[in-house]
Amino acid sequence: MGNLNAFLNPVYKEKTIEIDLADRFINPETGEHEKVLMKSISQEQMQEISRASTKERKVGNKVVQDVDAIENMNRCLIESIVFPDLKDHELCVRNGTIDPVKLPPKLFLVEEYNMLAQAFA
Numbered sequence: 001m002g003n004l005n006a007f008l009n010p011v012y013k014e015k016t017i018e019i020d021l022a023d024r025f026i027n028p029e030t031g032e033h034e035k036v037l038m039k040s041i042s043q044e045q046m047q048e049i050s051r052a053s054t055k056e057r058k059v060g061n062k063v064v065q066d067v068d069a070i071e072n073m074n075r076c077l078i079e080s081i082v083f084p085d086l087k088d089h090e091l092c093v094r095n096g097t098i099d100p101v102k103l104p105p106k107l108f109l110v111e112e113y114n115m116l117a118q119a120f121a
Contacts, residue, residue: 012042014039014040015039015040016037016038016039016040016082017037017038017119018035018036018037018038019035019036019037019038019115019116019119020033020035020036021035021036021108021112021115021116022109022111022112024109024112034083034084035083036081036083036084036116037081037082037083038080038081038082038116038119038120039080039082040080041076041079041080045079046076049072049075049076049079050067050072052075053067053068053069053071053072053075054066054067054068055067055068070105071101073104073117073120074101074102074103074104074105075101076120077104077116077117077120078100078101078103078104080120081116086100086103086104086107087100091103091107095107104116
């Protein structure tokens with residue numbers, strides 16, 4: 001039988017990965033591709049994101065809760081992408097929004113967004 005102490009004191013190791021999306025993101029000083037840096041998030045963070053992405057709507061006499069899948073993925077990307085900081089005000093404004101939740105589809109092309117979503121999963 002195993003040792004319960006392993007579950008009483010779990011070690012959380014945050015994983016990070018670099019993703020080279022495309023040659024669109026070039027550092028003007030070095031001429032090199034800038035990579036997206038992503039980190040793992042905890043189940044607790046994931047649940048908070050899911051709650052924030054949940055919308056209520058009335059169906060007949062009942063209130064139904066639905067998770068907005070697009071908003072949920074955008075929030076997941078915002079939380080897991082370390083670089084670039086998708087919460088950065090200037091980055092948001094330059095891409096035509098002040099709401100970071102609307103930034104990922106504005107900043108990334110379809111194939112880039114899909115690569116990030118797949119890396120997150």
